[in-house]
Amino acid sequence: MRHAIIIGNTDGIGLALTRRLLSDGWAVTGLSRRAAGLEHDRYVHVAADVTAAGYPAELERACAGAGRVELCVYAAGVGDLLDLDDLAAQTRAIEVNLLGVARTVEVVVPRMLAAGGGHLVGLSSLADSLISPEAPGYAASKAGMSSFLIALGAALRPRGVAVSTVRFGFVDTKMAKGAVRPMMITVDRAVDVLIRCLRTRPAVVSYPRRMTLLTAALRPVSRIQARLRKR
Template sequence: MHALIVGNSDGIGLALTHRLLGAGWTVTGVSRRPAPAGVAHTADVASPEFPALLARVLAGVGDVDLCVYAAGIGELLGPGLALAGQTRTFEVNLLGLARTVEAVVPGMVAAGRGHVIGLSSMADAVLSADAPAYAASKAGMTSYLLGLDAALRPRGVAVTAVRFGFVDTKMAKSPVTPFKITTERAVDVLMQCVRTRPAVLSRPRRMAALTGTLGPLLRTAARLRHG
């Protein structure tokens, strides 16, 4: 079995690489920095060169059974309104995913099998004044993945949106991180997804219940505050 992991130089992507290698998978990784495990290729998913590099990687490895998009950033807007960082967040979190899907899915469809997993976030259900592009890009990611699953599953290709809450990685920048889970626990969730291939999975459950309750309230509060 062959997995392509985009964003595997650290955090969840690296931990998943180790877990898959231990389970006998072949892993090809693409990340902005050199990855210490698997067959590694270096590329910035937001760069113009990324699609061409990904095409070369796929041409060299042949069929891919699993593609996991684990690349992601979350830039704070800040008092200086750092909008360039917000734009880059969209480029990495959403456009990088779309370019990866564009490169990987045709081969899976031709083979009649395959699985794409995207690491989204429960932030897709809320509005954020601190990191508006992060929440919006994850909302777009979840919506895109669910739509793709509806389109591709009849052709033998499953697509899964994994909606994490806080995970103990460098991405967890908030001073308050309720129900935070370890990286290893996050990988447990991903391995469950590999086995069961759901359209969407949200973990931890308590955080999912909280965002499901508070999401509409936060959106209403934002409209009242700014409308």
């Protein structure tokens, strides 16, 4: 039986993907701070915080309990809008979104290499290319995450381990904040994209296409605007 570990699956994209994999016959271990509310004979939940000192050990135990892990999806994420009275929230985005994925890699990749293969998928964002005064920690964490995973993927591919960096625009979950959310897709659509990614194992997936083009066009604008911003 194929076994997946989904990190960050209490709700949102991680939960919807967990449900889809279970209905496709996978065994799934989910990991997040709260329970995912799933009852299934092929599902195990591990309550853990990716920023906690004990996280690598918890993940190690979860991997050992699962046997061979063919797939690991890093779907944990936070992203608060900038509040100058709570700069810790910006640090938290970097801890969860960027350091969390690096700590996950430390545990999961050696196991995949030892097993002769595997697939690591990280949910980054089209925001990875923007300078964002509205959410600096989030944009920086996603820039780092994409750079880290794309580079890691290039190094690991000859060793049989695939790494896919998935860059969504807006997906209809509690994460998608803000009054304007152009070209937002449903969670089901996001899961369809992920399922295709599991089959084809590309290095990078950017979706939807029109939002990808728009973000690419906004990239230089966001840099100039940040520099010229007036008091």
